[in-house]
Amino acid sequence: MYTHKRPLIQTExxxxxxxxxxxRDAKRMSTSYIRPFPFVPEKGEGAWIWDVDGNLFLDVMAGIAVNTTGYAHPRVVEAVRRQAEAFQHVCFSDFTSEPQLSLAERLVEKLGGGYRVYFGxxxxxxxEAAIKIVRYHTRRPYIIAFTGAFHGRTMGSLSLTASNSKYRRGFAPLLPGVVHLPFPHPYRPPLGAPPEAAGTAVLEHLEHLFKTSLPPDEVGAVFIEPIQGEGGYVVPPEGFLKGLRELTERHGILLVADEVQTGAGRTGKFLAVEHEGVQPDIVVLAKGLASGYPISAVLFREELSSWTPGAHGTxxxxxxVAAAAAHATLDLLEEGLMENAREVGAFLLRAFEELKAKYPRLGDVRGRGLMIGLDFVKDPETREExxxxxxxVANRAFAKGLLNLPAGPSTIRIAPPLILSREEAQIAVEILDEAIAEALV
Ligand SMILES: Cc1ncc(COP(=O)(O)O)c(C=O)c1O
Incomplete structure (x- = not known):
C-alpha cells in the first residue's frame, strides 16, 4: 500500500x-469541542494523513477507532461511489432496500443467527435504541452500567456514561434507575480486591446489591463495553464477562455489549465478546463498521423484538451509502484485516512491553488486537495515574508526526486503522520511544 519511511513535519x-x-474554529464553533491537538486534515492515504500545511502524519487513532480500512481505501471509495450514483436517501424507517437489508443479514450471520437489527x-x-428495547421488552426500571464506561452523550446514553464527571456535569437530572458498578480494572482493582480477584469481587458486590438494595427482578439490563474505551482502554480480567453472563442469565437480566469501539474487527475478532465466548442479548455496533461513514446497528435477540411499528425509528x-461502505469494510475484514489486527497488535504489544521495561513510568500496557492502551504513572509501585x-508524551509524539489520542485519565490509546503494517507499527513504536524519553527529562 502507501508506504512512507517516516512522518514529515515541515512547519511549526x-x-x-x-x-x-x-x-476561525475557535470563534465560530461550539465550545464543547475538545481539539486535543492543533491538527487540520487535508488528505489521507492508508494510515497516513497530510494536514493543510503539507505535514505528513502517521495515524494511530483512526478518527477515534473508526477508519477501519484507513483513509480512502479504493474498495470503500468505489462502493460509496456506486451507491451514491444509484440512490442516496429514501428512508429505511419506511422503505426497505437491498444494501441495508443484506448488511443486516450479514451482521446477524456473523453472530450465528437469531437476532434482529435496528440501524442508527x-x-x-x-x-438509546438499546435502552428503549430493554425498557419496552422487560418493563423493568433499573439498568446497570460501570464506572469508567462511555456509552455516548445524549441523555439516555449519558446516564450510563461514567468515564469522567465532566461529561455529566450540568446535565442532571439524567435517566432515573441507573446503577453504576465499579469496573474490574486489573491494574487498579476496585473494592480492595487483589488484581487476580478483581472480577469476582465485582460480581460478588453485585449479588450483595441484589440482596440489599436492588431487586434483581427489577433490573432490565447490564450494559458493558467488553474492553472499556474512553475510560482508558481497560481489558477486564479473563472470565469476568463469562461470569457476568452467567449471573445475568440466572436473574433474567439482559446483557448488552456496547461494541461501538471494540467491534468490527478491532480486537482481532469481529466482536470483542468472542474472545470470551460470550453471547450477549443485545450488541451495539457503530464507529468502525463502515470505515468512516456514519452508521450504527443494534442487534437484539429475536424474542426481544416485541415493539410495534412506529415504536422507534429515525x-x-x-x-x-454508509451501508455500502459497511459491506466493503466487512469484505476487507473477511479478506484478512482481522488477522492483520491480531498480528500487528501482538507485535505492538510486545514492543510496548519492551518500552515498559525501559521506562517504568509507562506503568501498564494492555489491549487486544489493535486496541492498545499505554498507561502512565507517577510511580510504578503506587500505580497513581x-x-x-x-x-x-502525547504532545511530543504529535510534534513528531504521530497522530494519537488520549483515553481515560492517564492513557494513550493506540487504535490505528486495521491495515497498519508491521513496518508502520515499528515507526509508531520508535516515535513513542523518543517521545517518552523526552517527556521524562
Ligand atoms: C463504547 C462507546 N459507546 C458509544 C459511543 C458513542 O458513539 P458516538 O460518538 O458515535 O455517539 C462511543 C464513542 O466513543 C463509545 O466508545
Missing part, C-alpha cells in the same frame, strides 16, 4: 494554514 505546528482555520447513525443513537438511520506525563 500548527502551520500557517492550520492556524488560520483553528482561529451513531453510537449514542444505537445505545430519518437517516441505515443510510444506503500521571495525566501530565501522558499529555507530555
Amino acid at each position: 505546528l500548527p502551520g500557517p494554514k492550520a492556524k488560520a482555520l483553528l482561529e 447513525n451513531s453510537g449514542t443513537e444505537a445505545v 430519518t437517516f438511520g441505515g443510510h444506503p 500521571d495525566p501530565e506525563l501522558r499529555d507530555r
Whole structure:
C-alpha cells in the first residue's frame, strides 16, 4: 500500500494554514469541542494523513477507532461511489432496500443467527435504541452500567456514561434507575480486591446489591463495553464477562455489549465478546463498521423484538451509502484485516512491553488486537495515574508526526486503522520511544 519511511513535519505546528482555520474554529464553533491537538486534515492515504500545511502524519487513532480500512481505501471509495450514483436517501424507517437489508443479514450471520437489527447513525443513537428495547421488552426500571464506561452523550446514553464527571456535569437530572458498578480494572482493582480477584469481587458486590438494595427482578439490563474505551482502554480480567453472563442469565437480566469501539474487527475478532465466548442479548455496533461513514446497528435477540411499528425509528438511520461502505469494510475484514489486527497488535504489544521495561513510568500496557492502551504513572509501585506525563508524551509524539489520542485519565490509546503494517507499527513504536524519553527529562 502507501508506504512512507517516516512522518514529515515541515512547519511549526500548527502551520500557517492550520492556524488560520483553528482561529476561525475557535470563534465560530461550539465550545464543547475538545481539539486535543492543533491538527487540520487535508488528505489521507492508508494510515497516513497530510494536514493543510503539507505535514505528513502517521495515524494511530483512526478518527477515534473508526477508519477501519484507513483513509480512502479504493474498495470503500468505489462502493460509496456506486451507491451514491444509484440512490442516496429514501428512508429505511419506511422503505426497505437491498444494501441495508443484506448488511443486516450479514451482521446477524456473523453472530450465528437469531437476532434482529435496528440501524442508527451513531453510537449514542444505537445505545438509546438499546435502552428503549430493554425498557419496552422487560418493563423493568433499573439498568446497570460501570464506572469508567462511555456509552455516548445524549441523555439516555449519558446516564450510563461514567468515564469522567465532566461529561455529566450540568446535565442532571439524567435517566432515573441507573446503577453504576465499579469496573474490574486489573491494574487498579476496585473494592480492595487483589488484581487476580478483581472480577469476582465485582460480581460478588453485585449479588450483595441484589440482596440489599436492588431487586434483581427489577433490573432490565447490564450494559458493558467488553474492553472499556474512553475510560482508558481497560481489558477486564479473563472470565469476568463469562461470569457476568452467567449471573445475568440466572436473574433474567439482559446483557448488552456496547461494541461501538471494540467491534468490527478491532480486537482481532469481529466482536470483542468472542474472545470470551460470550453471547450477549443485545450488541451495539457503530464507529468502525463502515470505515468512516456514519452508521450504527443494534442487534437484539429475536424474542426481544416485541415493539410495534412506529415504536422507534429515525430519518437517516441505515443510510444506503454508509451501508455500502459497511459491506466493503466487512469484505476487507473477511479478506484478512482481522488477522492483520491480531498480528500487528501482538507485535505492538510486545514492543510496548519492551518500552515498559525501559521506562517504568509507562506503568501498564494492555489491549487486544489493535486496541492498545499505554498507561502512565507517577510511580510504578503506587500505580497513581500521571495525566501530565501522558499529555507530555502525547504532545511530543504529535510534534513528531504521530497522530494519537488520549483515553481515560492517564492513557494513550493506540487504535490505528486495521491495515497498519508491521513496518508502520515499528515507526509508531520508535516515535513513542523518543517521545517518552523526552517527556521524562
Ligand atoms: C463504547 C462507546 N459507546 C458509544 C459511543 C458513542 O458513539 P458516538 O460518538 O458515535 O455517539 C462511543 C464513542 O466513543 C463509545 O466508545
